[in-house]
Amino acid sequence: MLHAVSFxxxxxxxxxxxxxxxALGVMLPRTAPYRRIATLLVFGDWLGVFLLSVVTMVVFDGLGDLVQRALESPVFGILLIATGVLSLVLTLRGGGKGDNALIGRLLGPLQTPSLKTIGVGFILGVVQSATSVPFFAGLGFLSAGDYPAVVRYVGLVVYASLALSLPAISAIFVGMVRAYPHSPFGRAFEWMRTRQELMVKLAGYIVAVVLTVMGVVSLL
Known part of the structure; x- marks a missing residue:
């Protein structure tokens, strides 16, 4: 269970x-309903992550002992290390311009709270998780654990919530900044906003290091 939580x-x-x-916190007018938009966006993302996790769990359960053998295989550790190294290389070479362009295109449907807001979040959740090694690794440990089916599938609610914990905290933080722009939160936000590329790279480095360490530990 600890492995699943970690991933x-x-x-x-x-x-x-x-x-x-x-970007929403910066671009939306002060009178815009930021809280409702951010809430619907995060909910849509959570829904995408949750539904994909359910489908993945059904597939993993159908594979039976194959998932357990894969997690215990040296190949799993090598895959984590390779993913960590790839993440490090991409972080070193990337400048965040591609993400900035994509974010700009996503802001259009997010000007007002609507079903489109949930839809954008849903797509982001599915795409992010479907391309994430930690997402599948955590579900693999949850599937291979000696837990009743009810615990595994109800646990997916918690799993998806943990996977959205940092974005949810970020949404709350940005909301506080909009409400109190001259507070310490506002100054911290301004510091991070002017160093966006540094923040993106820092996240990439953290993922790279943690995946590599986990891979090395699984090989020991």
Whole structure:
């Protein structure tokens, strides 16, 4: 269970969703319903992560002992290390311009709270999780654990919530900044906003280091 929680928290470093939330906080007028928009966006993302986790759990359960053998195989540790190294290389080479362009395109449907807001969040959640090694690794440990089916599937609610914990905290933080722009939160936000590329790289480095360490530990 600890492994599943660890990978879910690692998956919460969703740079794209956090970037969209920050952009909303900066771009929306002061009178805009930021709280409702951010709430619907995060909910849509959570829904995408949750539904994908249910589908993934059904597939993993159908594979039976194959998932357990895969997690115990040296290949799993090597895959984590390779993913960590790839993340490090991409972070070193990337400048965040591609993400900024994508965030700009996503802001259009997010000007007012609507079903489109949930839809954008849903797509972000599915895409982020479907391309995330920590997401599938955590579900693999949850599936391979000796837990009743009810515990595993109800636990997916918690799993998806943990995977959205950091974006949710970011949304609350940005909301506080909008309400109190001259507070310490506002000054911290301004410091991070002017160092956006540094923040993106820092998240990439954290993911790279943690995945590599986890991979090394699994090989020992």
């Amino acid at each position: 879910a928290l690692l998956d919460s470093l969703n740079v794209l969703l956090i970037g969209v939330i920050v």
